[in-house]
């Protein structure tokens with residue numbers, strides 16, 4: 001039997017405890033031995049809960065108990081998650097986490113400590129919730145040169161955008177509903193401003209390239225400026241708007257990486273990824289395109305991925321499984337060099353304004369039921385070129401990139 005501890009009895013931590021209990025036999029069979037929860041660390045009390053008798057408030061109990069071999073970190077944030085995880089690895093315990101902020105900020109160091117101490121630092125649940133993506137990238141696709149990863153990686157924002165698109169909900173009510181359903185981060189800014197997606201694409205690109213990707217270098221734009229009028233245009237064009245995280249390897253060794261709302265058409269594989277679901281496209285140089293789809297957030301799907309990591313740790317209890325990335329830094333291309341078509345909303349009437357907009361190439365002009373504005377689709381331009389021309393042009397209300 002292997003003893004485990006869970007740090008943080010919130011949405012994910014309580015899900016892990018529930019799965020270990022409900023799927024006890026399944027887990028034992030897969031791991032080759034029973035995984036038994038010994039401690040749950042949390043500052044709060046949970047009277048009447050199934051883990052009442054396992055609750056502790058002092059981390060050193062876990063750190064100093066040699067019987068505990070696997071620790072789940074489900075506290076979120078960096079402090080105290082980072083010092084606690086580091087201490088567990090140094091004490092020779094395996095760690096499984098769902099915390100993308102931790103993995104993106106300290107993954108390089110924690111992977112290295114795990115290697116040196118012959119234990120494992122696993123983080124399948126940190127990207128895509130219950131969707132298997134870290135392990136497929138680390139094992140099944142290792143014979144590939146991964147050229148591109150584009151994903152809808154945040155369930156909360158996808159839920160919000162879907163409600164706005166399909167049901168005409170306001171941004172605020174959709175966000176409240178996502179929070180009620182347990183999808184959103186404690187601080188919704190991490191979701192709606194794209195920071196959560198940014199950390200997730202950084203983790204995926206680090207695995208794809210085998211090098212450290214600094215999430216702070218990834219251009220990130222959230223969905224707070226997306227409005228119902230944008231969706232009116234999108235509908236007229238047979239398109240939708242999705243928050244995507246994207247990483248592409250370039251021929252010069254650099255990686256283009258960004259997080260932004262993207263207009264995509266009905267034939268794009270991510271178009272059908274709705275509600276809280278996530279979808280991740282991975283392009284390999286031999287494989288072509290594969291897609292990974294499923295529940296990207298929520299208690300049991302995410303906890304299921306954590307439990308799978310615990311099983312993997314139990315199966316390799318004396319050995320570090322090779323995965324992750326090294327400390328060499330992956331260079332990120334400046335955002336100004338990335339090229340897109342642009343959907344541009346303009347104030348005024350096309351007759352008067354179009355002659356002044358020729359620098360954008362004018363591939364298409366779109367009108368909705370408004371006397372005050374219209375929109376154009378530009379030619380393919382670099383971000384730097386777009387910025388320069390937009391600064392000179394009059395009446396630009398909004399710009400959204402188009403795939």
Ligand code: HSE
Nearest residue numbers: 154155156184185297
């Ligand atoms: N807040 C995150 C999301 C949770 O909505 O996707 C899963 O990482």
